[in-house]
Amino acid sequence: MIAEFGQVSLILALVLAVLLATLPLYGAYRGSDTLMRLAPSLVIGHFVFLAAAYVALSVAFLNHDFSIANVALNSNLLLPWYYRLTAVWGSHEGSLLLWMLMLGGWMLAVVAFSRTLPREFLTRLLSVMGIVSIGFLLFTLLTSNPFDRILPGPTDGQDLNPLLQDPGMIVHPPLLYMGYVGFAVAFGFAIAGLLGGKVERDWVRWARPWTLAAWSFLTAGIALGSWWAYYELGWGGWWFWDPVENASFIPWLVGTALLHSQAVTEKRGSFPAWTVLLSIAAFSMSLLGTFLVRSGVLTSVHAFAHDPDRGLFILIFMAVITGAALLLYALRAPRIMTGPGFDWMSRETMLLINNVFFAVSAAMVLLGTLYPLLVEFMGWGQISVGPPYFGAMFILLMTPIVILLPLGPFTRWKQDEVMRLLRPLAASAAVAIVLGLIISAALGAWNLRAITGWIGGIWVMAGAVAWAVRQWRGTRSGLALHQWGMTLAHFGVGVFLIGVAMVESMTFERDMRIAPGQTVEAAGYEFTLHEVAQVKGPNWRAEEARFTVNRNDREVARMNPQKRLYHRGGQVMTQVALRPGITRDLYIAMGEELDPASGAWSIRIHIKPFVRWIWGGAALMTLGGLISAGDRRYWRRRRAESRRADTAEVPA
């Protein structure tokens, strides 16, 4: 019953989405208030049915309803209840359901928080999002129905992939999807703006908090994914430039460019067409990411099951959505006004340069990810593009960003002088160089990457702080929320930079052979293996190595890495032992038993300096984005503005 209930809910959600995409839009076109008024109610109904479908699947998982194929394949009787709940999004079908629930949630939020938008605009925005929802609902119902039955159902299910039986995996996909789907709001704003042909400055201001929120979720989602890969895959890496990672990184890069271009468009009215294009691109890249992950077009470590039919569907969907949006852009964008002038040295130029580098970086990652396809398409053979390419190119493209970042906020709009900038930042630069050299020397990290990482990181952090301090002194009221947010996010970039530089240049990593009773030395730490014991979990058993770690004859940690065998699927997984720290992580992964007689095992020890700073920096960026999104200036006085927007037509 529960499956049919879910199924019907999905179909009803589809019906409402179709109504939402047509009636109110027509109403906005004809100026019919009655039809436009339908939109908010339809959005609410749409969300309710999506939520009902989602709850239905969750209940099926909780109740072990193995007659539903999706449950049978991704859960079993031994799986603890909390993983049964998260198993809902462990599969392709279930994760789509979560995706749609979030889209419905974002639409609901738009209705809740944007009541003061001009009605026509709000209607168009919701209708555009309704169109997006239709695509995903059709996709789910036609190619990936989570409620498909297998009758008679098996008595027990398979298993949720053990890699997903982990707290990090509980939150990673939802956050990532929040980010992807959130860009649909920015997309909706852009299309509604193009459809309406109204003054862009207003809708860009309204779109900003939504874009900031989506970007923050995406940042957090990517960071969590990286953290999860770090401790769960057992390779100790934090970023692999795998196609699936790139699929989430491209929208992030475009989204970052979008945030900064929105700032110019909102404040000065410049580059509106570019902002529209980036809004379309950010969401299109999210769709492309979905396609890459779910179609099996690219070989990746963490792709969903191959299915060319699904791939084809997303491709058609993407062609329709993005194609229509770009066509609309081509038709309408020239009418968009250009805004006032500015000088070489100005905030506008700075943000333009920011956009150049972020957009080119996004293009680079896209090119690298798809290049193997292109080579094959041209019949030039088979090649791989991997971390060495992306790493080198990315450093090349991001170095100017790091150098210029602290200058941006200091620069005045319209016109500024170089000397005015250099004075406050000279101190930051001096601090960065001196402190960077001292710290690198003190840590023994005397190599180019570590030194430039420290200098660059401190330069960015000091620049952010210097700006906040000056702003604080200059204005009585202190910093506005969005200024706090920006400072925090920029500071986070510095933290991130230091983490990356230290991990990439100073990681200790070695595969060793060790028997119980033996001690091995690694970068000043002594690892002693006491025993390898058998332990049991709810749905697995494991061999667990018991280590103590000493430094200067003092015990600093006890670490117990495991090698688990999951009963149901028979998969063997390494469970690494981690001792996190602000300046270093200790990390042990078990390999194989090498010699049963002596009980010797192969193990891998990593010592990762400052690795937490990578995710710490990302956390600061996330927080900064969310704080900015909460600034009242994006939300208040909307009524007055919306009246203005109604009357102000575009100069032809």
Place this chain on the structure above:
Amino acid sequence: MTSVQGSMRFQGSGFRVQGWLRSALMVFAGLLLSGLVAASAIEPFPFDDEVQEQRFRSLAEEIRCTVCQNQSLADSDAPLAQDLRRQLFAMLQDGRSDMEIRMFMVDRYGDFVLYRPPLAGHTILLWGGPIVLLLIALGSTIVIVRRRRKVL
């Protein structure tokens, strides 16, 4: 049982447990699921010195494992990756240069094994594309700012 882990681990977060078994990859299922070849990416090699160990690691990281989804030799625990690592180690011990080792792999498995594609006719767009794009973008920036200065 030992190498089931092989297969599972290089499926990464194998969302595809089911689909995978059914898919064209069935070809390699025999290899991956075999219980006879114990395999692991974690292997202590007796390196001569740190320099050699460093060279080993960076080479293993930039050579792609051909049977895996998308993994380097360093990360993969497929049996073939294990053999290739052993070969890599032997060649280092032999005193072969990094270039010779890369050529050795390319001769046998093709350009596909290099994560750092060589600069050649068919990769010119890959390496040059972003640079050209950057130059175009910076050029446009100059044009835009010049134009905007006039209306200042």
Place this chain on the structure above:
Amino acid sequence: MIRMLLPLIVFAGLLVLLIFGLRTADQREIVQSPLVGKPVPEITLPGLNDPETTYSTAELIGEPYIINVWGSWCWACREEHPYIDRLGREAGVPLVGFNWKDEREDALRWLNRFGDSWSFHMVDFEGRAAIDLGVYGAPETYLVDHRGVIQHKHIGPIDATVFEDLMRRIVQMRAEADS
């Protein structure tokens, strides 16, 4: 107007590429060997039934032959075994077994159970020679012509379609060798 259409044009190009990618996704699982069209590397290995004898690819030059990579641990090898039988009977050229990363006892037991249609076997326990041959999985089947050049490589188990294709190529190789 053209400038405004540029994003759409780029996007259309992207779509074409992705459609192509989707259609060839299955083929992309298989990495083409650069050794096809090149002389087979000289490999000298001991036999399976006769460990004292060594076999070398150098001795085989002069007539076309087939190399089939297999192992007793390999499921798909069991799957293709009926076609290996037929190849052994119908191809009319030597069918060389390349026993890869196996244990001698297991391999012999496997042959006992399923039948041995190969002309003889070379044993590569270490997997070193397999690297020279560019092997990356079992089963794999190579067709080598009378000049000792690898003409074709099939990756994965042989099924009815593949068998027909292989036979066609073998007949052609034999004709070339005779002329």
